Amino acid sequence: MALRLTSSPDPSERTGIALPPVPQARATPAALLVPRAQALLARRDVAAYRGLFGEAAHVEDPHRRWEARSALLQAGLGVHGSAIAVVAPVFAAVADAALELLEDDPREPLLLNWAGVALYELGALRPATRLFEAALRLDPELPHAAGNLREVARRKAAGLTRMPGLPPAVTAALRTLDERARRVAARARPAEGLTLSLCMIVKDEEAMLGRCLAAVRDAVDEIVVVDTGSTDRTVEIAREHGARILHHEWTGDFAAARNVSFDAATGDWLLYLDADEVLIEEDVAALRALTGRTWREAFYLVEVNHTGDLEDGTAVTHDALRVFRNRPAYRFEGRVHEQIAHHLPGYLAERIERTPVRVEHFGYLGAVRDAKGKSRRNIELLEQQAAEGVDTxxxxxxxxxxxxxxxxxxxxxxxxxxxxxxxxxxxxxxxxxxxxxxxxxxxxxxxxxxxxxxxxxxxxxxxxxxxxxxxxxxxxxxxxxxxxxxxxxxxxxxxxxxxxxxxxxxxxxxxxxxxxxxxxxxxxxxxxxxxxxxxxxxxxxxxxxxxxxxxxxxxxxxxxxxxxxxxxxxxxxxxxxxxxxxxxxxxxxxxxxxxxxxxxxxxxxxxxxxxxxxxxxxxxxxxxxxxxxxxLDGARTVAEEVPADASCADAAARTALFCRLAAGTAVADAQLDAAAAVGLPAAEVAALRAWRDAPAATPAAGTLPAAAGPPVLTMLDALARLEQFDAFERLAPVLDAVDAPWRERREALARLYLRRGFLESAADEWIAVVEHAGPDARAFEGLSEVAVARGLDDDARALADEARRLRAGTPDLQPAG
CATH class of the missing domain: 1.25.40.10 (Tetratricopeptide repeat domain)
Incomplete structure (x- = not known):
């Protein structure tokens, strides 16, 4: 059974979708070398194939160099042929090349696995086992490595511990390869002593910065804070947590400010957070451990974005690229929602890892966004980019x-x-x-x-x-x-x-x-x-x-x-x-x-x-x-405790004024003006003022705007429900001052009486409509409802029949209610 090679994975397999594709030249070093390797292997020119690794060593870009070497190794491992004499020299060359690279840096799980596969295919199960175990020691999640170990155990259990028919030169080489594999496997452990710098940009973040820094302090070796013009205690709080402060004039460019912090950092690795982000306490050690995984270039953290209000329990999880090797090429671009991923080797999925390390983000909470005006600020900056011709x-x-x-x-x-x-x-x-x-x-x-x-x-x-x-x-x-x-x-x-x-x-x-x-x-x-x-x-x-x-x-x-x-x-x-x-x-x-x-x-x-x-x-x-x-007194007292700058100040002012007027308590002009200032509609304030002045100064008919009608009726309804009849009597004449048709005002009042069980008053209002405007269907429908409520079924049917007769003669009249 052939082993799984753990090929350099497709980006969609190991890093999902979060890395944008990196524009590539049509012919990368790997793309040029692999066809030559395949041709040489087809001709069984193993020495020339092995010489291609020397060419790959001269590729200037380190990531393209790695890509070329990886591709050459996989080309060798993919060689086909049934005769052991044909394939054994190739596998020996692969093991030799992989171990040579590992001797320079043994912290490469993929190389350890590939070297192990090559040795396994040659029957060298002991060094293969060591290499697979070393690969898993570095990366327990490395695809297929655990399966490869199980296959070694199966072969051992079957007694297949020797590979017959190996060429003598390969047999001789295996002794050296075994010892080299032992030394490499022993050295293949996460790096120690590497440092992590936290890089931040801040402005007026006193409310949240302290919590952020306290949570991350034990995970980092250095804190670099770039302040872009704070006027609160932000800088003082940063210093209290041991941060090195840099002052940078704000130019509306987040990437530029972020890069200032990166340029100043001295750590081997860089982590960036915003002040409204908090590392989960249980993940401090896990974050710290990432610094030893030097075969990676960057790490994703799991960001939990709290939305709405904090106690809503609503959140969006997102894999956020936040930890990077400290390399000059890794810098941000973009005024807002700045990006860095396109500078990373996205074509090498094995260089970027998703981790379970969690960071809570509170910046999407409604209260936080409102307080900082984030949306409007960001819109202005983004629209500025669009005006400059950016259309992506x-x-x-x-x-x-x-x-x-x-x-x-x-x-x-x-x-x-x-x-x-x-x-x-x-x-x-x-x-x-x-x-x-x-x-x-x-x-x-x-x-x-x-x-x-x-x-x-x-x-x-x-x-x-x-x-x-x-x-x-x-x-x-x-x-x-x-x-x-x-x-x-x-x-x-x-x-x-x-x-x-x-x-x-x-x-x-x-x-x-x-x-x-x-x-x-x-x-x-x-x-x-x-x-x-x-x-x-x-x-x-x-x-x-x-x-x-x-x-x-x-x-x-x-x-x-x-x-x-x-x-x-x-x-x-x-x-x-x-x-x-x-x-x-x-x-x-x-x-x-x-x-x-x-x-x-x-x-x-x-x-x-x-x-x-x-x-x-x-x-x-x-x-x-x-x-x-x-x-009423309790409601007024509570409502008047709501400050004028509260979002509900208008509702509280409405309640307080209603309670005062319903109880007959004095209301000053200043209180009515204050209600208007916090957003109570002008028509409603006018109605409250008229109620206060009644009955001594009841306004003339039509002097209150039509918009005052609904709030007056609402207040009358509340007074009727509360059985505040004196207050009702003072407010009722105010309805006559509303600029609305007389009939509409009477019928609205009749319906209010009917709803609250004041049946005689309801009947009086509809009778007044009939006396004023003559018999019509709507008035008789209303009187029929009053009769039903009184239990006068015969009268109710007679009134309903008359309403239908009248409606048949006046089809344009709408039904009551």
Whole structure:
């Protein structure tokens, strides 16, 4: 049985898709030497074949030199022939050439394996075993090496320990090759004493830099921080962690700043991080160990990009190229989303390794992006590149990504579509690292911009060359749901669960094949009316993935819709997933509030505020919950604690003013002006001002804008529900001042009375309509509804019959309500 040679792998096998192809000359040294080697071997001119390694040694570029030598070795190992006298000299030459290279540097797993294969084929099982073991000692994941060891053991067990018929010259050479292999194998251990430099560029990063540096400090030998103009404590924090500080004027070019840090670093290896990235504590030793793997040129780390809000549990995993040999040729290009991979030997997949070392990235969290204005800044820099004539798919992809982050979906779609069209005919597109992200974001842009009919065709195209990309199927599910095809949506989300999360080389979203898919499928089942199935899906998902907030929120909604009391909902959820974190408590609190479980909502929201006093949205909703329960003073007090710069300041101001006016408490002009300043609509402020001044100064009819009508009716409805009748009487005349048709105002009030059970008042309003405008169908339909509510069935039928008769004569009149 022939051994597996562990050929220099195709880039798609060992490094996946993250390396862009490196432009190659039509005739590399390897491409020129291999045909000559094959011709010489065909003529059995082993000496001339062996001499080609001398030519390869003169190739100037070290990576092309390695490529040429590797290709020559593989050409020798691939020689065909049944006669041992023919092939044995070739295998001896391969072993000799490989060992010569290993004697110069024994830390080459591929060479160790190839030398072992050559010796195995010559029956030299002892040195072959040593070389295979040495290869695995360096790289336990080296393809086929373990299998080769098992094949040696099988041959030994079969008693096949000698190769008969070897030429005498080969037999003599094996004695020397055995000893050389022993010495090489003994030296083949990871390098020791090599250093790692952390390189960073920063500006105003005091909020996050300390955590980043504290996490990585024990893994690196040097910290180089390039500051581009901080005005906060960034530089001081960096110095506290032993960093060497360089000051560089910001020119809008991330690559230039990044290269300053690389130029200054003195380590054998370079690691770059941003301030919002944190090395996982358990992976410090693993990162440090990478420095001994000198047969590599670069390493990918697994970057966990947290998205949304930190407690959402949503994240995207991505293989990030972050560790490099310190070579002058390895430098960045690009103002934004700077790149370095194209300077690496991407054509030598064995030189670049994917590792399980993890880094958490917090820069995609909504709060972090908002605080730093990342999207708008990046858009300006990228558009500047485009204005300078740069028109590449990668630039279009980055622009689309930033527009998407900024919520500009049409612009994002335009850029994604431009990038996709440019790549459609590119046969190498699957090797570009950003293509999976582009694919997923392009499909999503089709959905969010309403281009639903295009989603499935594009998804099929993507899955054709990126198989197993769950994120794309997930988007198909949402597209089907948006089209109203719930059965198809359920089928697609179930398929996502079967597929599981896509591999990190696809920059996959964590959960598209697990928790998020289960949650999406549960929503579909809920839409289909199958609450039991939805509940079971969500319960299972919560137990399996307790960190995903979407599951908690959806389960709360399903349980509340099924009629569970609020306190029971909280107990059931905490029994499955543990105590609710503040954000989870906030979401469940909102669900309880919206489903009438006001007491439970207030308890949860207070819990949020105890843990996070600055969570002002929780404070604003707590005020609404207290208001809903009739606690006007408590609601006002809580609402007035929300600062003016909070995102929910307008809602809090609305609640506070309503409570004051409902309770008859004074409201100053300054308070109304402050409400306007935080974003309360002018029409609503005018309505509140009119209510404050009533009845002493009720505005004349038509003096309030039409836009004041809905908020006035909402406030009247709330007062009726709370049975604040004095306040209702003061506000009701304000409705007459709204610039809207008299009849519309009366009927809106009639419907409010009917909804709140004030049947006599509802009837009075519709009777007034009849007296003012004459009998019509809508008024009689309203009176019929009042009669039904009073239990006057005969009167209800008579009024409904009259409404139908009148409607037949006035077909243009719309039904009531």
């Amino acid at each position: 798919p990668f630039l279009a992809f980055n622009l689309g990504s930033e527009y998407a982050a900024a919520g500009e979906n049409e612009r994002a779609h335009d850029r994604f579509a431009h990038a996709w069209a440019a790549l459609r005919s590119d046969p190498g597109r699957s090797s570009y690292g950003y293509v999976p992200s582009l694919a997923a974001r392009y499909v999503k842009s089709l959905r969010v911009t309403g281009r639903l009919e295009e989603v499935d065709a594009v998804a099929a195209e993507i899955l054709g060359f990126l198989p197993g990309f769950t994120d794309v199927v997930y988007e198909q599910g949402f597209s089907a749901r948006a089209r109203g095809d719930l059965d198809r949506a359920a089928e697609l989300f179930a398929r996502c669960q079967e597929m599981g999360d896509a591999p990190s080389r696809y920059s996959a979203t964590v959960g598209c094949g697990t928790s998020m898919a289960a949650c999406a499928l549960a929503e579909v089942r809920r839409d289909q009316g199958d609450l039991a199935a939805a509940e079971q899906l969500l319960r299972t998902a919560l137990v399996d993935h307790p960190g995903y907030l979407g599951t908690i929120e959806q389960l709360a909604l399903v349980l509340l819709r099924a009629g569970r009391p609020g306190d029971a909902v909280v107990s059931e959820i905490e029994a499955l997933g543990g105590p609710l974190a503040p954000t989870a408590a906030f979401l469940v609190g909102i669900a309880c509030f919206e489903h009438g479980a006001v007491g439970t909502a207030a308890t949860l929201l207070r819990r949020v505020l105890d843990a996070q006093p600055g969570a002002h949205p929780a404070r604003a909703i707590l005020a609404e919950a207290l208001l809903s329960s009739g606690d």
